[in-house]
Amino acid sequence: MNIRRCTNDSLAATISAVGTEDFFTRVTEYLQSIVGFIGIFVTELEGKKQPTHIYDNVRSERRLDVVDTYIERNYLLDPFFNSNLKSPGTKVHRLVEISPDRFQSSTYYERYYKGLKLKDEIGLFVQISEKNTLFYSLGRHTHEKRFSKAETKKFREILPVIEALSRRHFDGFRHGGSSQTVGRDVDEAMLNFGEKWLTPRESEIAGLILKGHSSHSIAAQTGTTIGTTKIHRKNLYRKLNISSQAELFHAFFESVFE
Template sequence: MAPETDDRRDRKDFSPAPVITALHTANFVPALLNAVNAVVPFNGALLTRIYLDRRPGHVYDTVRAERRQLVVDQYLDTAYLLDPIYNAFVQGLGDSVLRLRDVAPDHFRRSTYFKHYYGNIDLADELAVLVRLPDRSALFMSLGRLGGEPRFLSREVTVLRRELEVIAALVRKHFDRPAPPPPPQPDVTTSITEALDTFGEGVLTAREQEIATLILRGHSTASISEVTGTAVGTVKIHRKNLYRKLRISSQSELLARFLGAVMA
């Protein structure tokens, strides 16, 4: 394997002093992002507070106004449910620095979901910083590089992980109060399991619902076989049956049915 290369030669050290000064002020997140950017450069950021039982809450972003609907609103409405990093949080991931490809399923970039969301926002790569908060929520910092930019290198992840303990302490100090109650919103499904149950209830078996979930998340047939402990041939039969029962013929239609269930 060829060695990683990176021509960014003007990196600075992570400096917590301005972030400490900005604690409990509106300047905290910009100061934190500036400090992180000095260590690992990125083009844009979206910060959300994520939960196990409700939609994410918007914290901060650097997205241009004309791109907000594609990048921010779509994520907060539905796209988060199929996000590999959000799923890792639901599965119990602790404080972490990781790239999207470190946790994404094997066929994630081929999935309809990837094309539907990531393809539309021209994201070359994503680096996530996840900090668990005392109320079982977490601050999710999504740091992006756009098309044409180099992908995040493993050594950049290593460098930022060295600062994670300090970053996490600062984040927990700033967000040291319980999350505010969610604002009034339509009665929407807030977990992928509930969404799949909604559109598959009384139609799909439990195994078919599980396989539908894995398909939507970007798992290949071989990966689904490994995750479920089911033979490849059996997975193919389940996939064929769930498509037939839902009266669909493609993953695009499966995603459309899923999104319809979420927003119903």
């Protein structure tokens, strides 16, 4: 069977599955017929609310680390989640296009991406209503190549099809419950975390550090000099009695979810 025939068959199966429990399984097969990948994790996003789990193909023994931890807390530092907060809508992004300049040096990357042996990720965002967006997270493991610009282009070309199918599916069939209201992103969470010890500026910078921004990037975003940024970093570490980003990461989540 040639590739075009396989893709057409997968699309036909997806159309037939609209409104059924098999829809996301068929969507996965259709997407894989366009560009190869192993992992898929679908959530429903609504502003700052905690994501709602929709579908995944994660092995049972990895669900705690991949799915549950993300839904519970890791979404707060996820570049894709924060990208949707800033600019919701239907779009396709590679991780490299939306992550901060020092993201791969962040504790979040070390703990989550490397811990999961995740080589690369591409996100398909599909707006299914005025407030709600489906986030299709497609992952490649360490033994695979990163997503290329050409592969990203293929996903962008079929995105209108995925959007139309997803909208039609959700018109007549809803998965899961309503989103849990957390009502805060990492910036608000950091402000609450450090309010007893840190100034608002120090709390802001702590949040940017956790997301993976360098001193240069933080200075640009906050309108300060690099030297001032480094002083703020030194002061917040001293006030929190920590000496590394890993300790900041731990203290943040311990505080937010205690």
